[in-house]
Amino acid sequence: MCAVTSREADTPTPAEIAKAFAEGRPDSLSDAYQRWSTMIFTLALRALGNRADAEDVTQQVFVSAWRGRANFDPDSGQLGAWLTGITRHRIADRLTARSRELRNSEAAAKLAEERPASVVDDRTVDRVVIADELARLGDPRRTILRLAFYEDLTHPQIAEQLDLPLGTVKSHIRRGLLHLRGQLKEVTGDDTSR
Template identity: 55%
Template sequence: MTSTQTDDSARDDAALADAFGTGDEAVLRAVYERWSTLVHTLALRSLGDVAAAEDVTQQVFVRAWRSRHTYRPDQAPLGAWLVGITRNCIADAFAERTRHARLASAVADQERTVPPTHDTTDGLAERVLVAGELDRLEEVPRTVMRLAFYEELSHREIAERLGLPLGTVKSHIRRSLARLRTRLEVTE
């Protein structure tokens, strides 16, 4: 690059910097065309991931556009200001990676420590225990309970099948459940 080209580039950069705060979208487009390669390269080298670098590049220019009113051309060149925003966006991307890794690790740890939800021996043991307790009931309550829980008959159907009043069937079920609950609480 010759000194004349360098001078022209510096004048173009200064003109872009002066116009950036005006809110003209054409200026934003020109700023993006001028510095997006630099921003993307910095992000890619830092993050090592093309998709993450593209996200950071987009975030940089969105942030720059939204905060264009804070840019002061007399305090720093526009490119340097954009590099500062890039550094912040890269730091945010690293922080997000760290949060994501911690969350994934916590989920993996929890999955390792949570006992399996389907232990067939526990279910079998409970069924044997309940069947044994049902056998300890008197004949009529035992029959009512078996019809209710093993054959899944309604109270009315049990009353019709056994020829008992509906209220009697309900009473047998209520008292039998209370007895079973008391016995099962003692065995636990």
């Protein structure tokens, strides 16, 4: 007759783990993990080829299994087989996510290739220079230009709002634009008089 060690006697059988798991006993999750985590990790690693992804999938399988333990019936099947089914779903989810990430990366790279960076940089420089030069203008010219270009008011609306003659508003806008064009030409080196 073979002597049973105390460690073997303390280790629950797969059927005992399954029954305790279905009943929601907290120690059964640990027992299930000890019993089947290596198998689940190996399946995930073979399918995904990435250790970090396989570790994530293994963790997700046990979290999903514990949360969905009410759906497991130990009389209908083995816990190991049920966990394997969950593993297949989590692997498929991870492969789908990888595919989506790859498509997004390719789309971003294509978009970056299509849009030259210098165009964005030139526009940014122009905006900064214009905002800086507007801040340096004295009133009422600064206010008139802001109302015209940031608030989209017409010349008559500006004249009415500021209680100024329409001709004065038009003069300030023209002189302000000439000033801004000159400053922009100095900063960028472009000939904006074209």
